[in-house]
Amino acid sequence: MNNPIYPCLWFDGKAKEAAEFYCSVFKDSKIITDTPMVVQFELNGSRFMGLNGGPHFKFNEAVSLVVNCENQEEIDYYWEKLTGEGGQESMCGWLKDKYGLSWQIVPSNMGKLMTDPARAQRVMPVLMQMKKLDIRKLEEA
Template sequence: MQKITTYLWFDNQAEEAANHYVSIFGDSRILEVTPMIVTFELEGQRFIALNGGPNFRFTEAISLYVDCESQEEVDELWAKLTADGGEDGSCGWLKDKYGLSWQIIPKALPRLLSDPDPARAERAMQAMLKMSKIDVKALEDAANG
């Protein structure tokens, strides 16, 4: 059991959102559903979704960071999370149809941004700043000059 659980406030779509997220990520499941609260896991991480009403909305002040193995994983998650009203953001960020912010980040990005050669890292950074969804090949090409 994890000690700290992310608690997400929805208007009235907690179960719908939980089912949507569970359908996107492997090793995910709904644990419990009540009229007010849905408890679910994504990739082993527990979340609680509340049907709390319209008083509060998600902001970019909190986001879910997804560490992606490949460009294919980035592309797949990006498409699924922006579907049906989600929005592209910048630098690997997006909002899903519920307004929740996600960072869909390939492992290559932090590796390139922390390259021991400052010029390579800077070229990768400048390329990333122009992207919405992260493109690993474009980052690598930029880093290589």
């Protein structure tokens, strides 16, 4: 694991619970260290730190984690897992998990769909109508 810059996620006493949840959702994931104050974990090769910082700060949409998905099955899987147990759907592939952390669950070809300005003009209206993204509908736009 060689990513010298990684996020620290502030939790209200639930850092280990959150890390265990995220590790259950993402394959090839593990908890690296666990102390009463900090838990370090790895999701698909990316490092994270969870801090038991108390109730002072909450997550908001200004920061989100992006999950690139190769197919609709992956989008469906991550959407179901991350919105389950109290998560919330939002628009355009965004959601909040049960801890309030924002995620974007998007097809890995999203950049390609949006690169050509003419195609982007067709894709955007379709995208703006969706909560969970439907790859087929985006590609057909």
